[in-house]
Amino acid sequence: MATLARWDPLRELARWQQQIGRLIAEQPEFGESVGWTPAADVYEDDESYVIRFDLAGVDPKDVEIRFENGVLTIKGERKLEKEEKKENYHRVERSYGAFSRAFTLPGSVDAEKTKAESKNGVLIVTVPKKSEAKPKTIQVRVG
Secondary structure (H helix, E strand, C coil): CCCCCCHHHHHHHHHHHHHHHHHCCCCCCCCCEEEEEEEECEEECCHHHHHEECCCCHHHHHHEEEEEEEEEEEEECCCCCCCCCCCCCCCCCCCCCCEEEEEEECCCCCCHHHHEECCCCEEEEEEEEEEHHHCCCCCCCCC
């Protein structure tokens, strides 16, 4: 003989509240660093590979650029500004914390000549190609 159970909407609501409470408890505290990933554009021309990173608010001295075993790695940190006493914040959407991006480049690059510059919150890393890897135009005579 089957037993029928009554549907209790309040019990269902309590179950949902518990699940939402668990999700909120697992979230980091306000202002806690959870890290972020800066956007990057990667392109190639005849002379080099160029990677541009959006690093607004990151001090260039807080960025490390390393090229090892064919992998270009950029690490750094955007620090949370502690000026809450002066401002009446209603919302904080900018991401803070440490970041790390890695890009594998072909063996045809000249890592020793890698250059980096920071301009208006954009880090531009240029890795030149070795001369033998650059495209060559050969004139062929017909006739």
